[in-house]
Amino acid sequence: MCKGYTDDKQIISAILSDAEVLWLALTDKDGPYCVPVNCAEEDGVIYIHSGMRGRKAACLNSGARVAFSTAVDVRMRKGGDDACDQGYLFRSVMGNGTPRLTEGDEKMRGLDLLTVKHLGKQLPYDEKYIPVTNVYAIDIETATARVKE
Structure with a gap:
């Protein structure tokens, strides 16, 4: 791979762990669709949650492959006096x-991972929302990390 790129699963997992937002690229009959989502990753699986209706849910329910990206620790690298010497x-x-709808224990595990990651601790759930919340698992098929530090 090019310098700065890696498919090392530990590096990919560490970046996904630090990510506040994952950009999820979907497609349907109306064309491409990109949406920011919260995510949590465990053992090569990305978990996201969604309502049961709407374009995002319909795309995820179709089982069509999705693409995703995220970036963390983004900051300007100051170069010299040349505009081409600047960067990030x-x-x-x-x-x-490929996304799949989770159920039962896996659904609750996905919700727990999301809760702990984004809220810093496990909190109780209002049981009326569990049946109207979908949790999707996206089994990572390919992923590449780029590190510019």
Whole structure:
């Protein structure tokens, strides 16, 4: 791979763990669609949640492959006096996978991972929302990280 790129699963997992937002690229009969989502990753599986209706849910329910990307630690790298000598430092991941709707224990595991990651601790759920919330698992098929530090 080119310098700065890797498919190392530990590096990819670390970046996904630090990501506040994952950009999810979907497609349907109306064309491409990109949406920011919260995510949590465990053992090569990305978990996201969604309502049960709407364009995002319909795309995910179709089982069509999705693409995703995220970037963390984004900051300007100051170069010299030449505009071409400027740039950014960051850690990023891009990849693709196939979404699947989770149920039962896997659904609750996905919700728990999302809760702990984004809220910092496990909190109780209002049980009326569990039946109207979908949790999708995206099995990562390919992913590449780029590190510019």
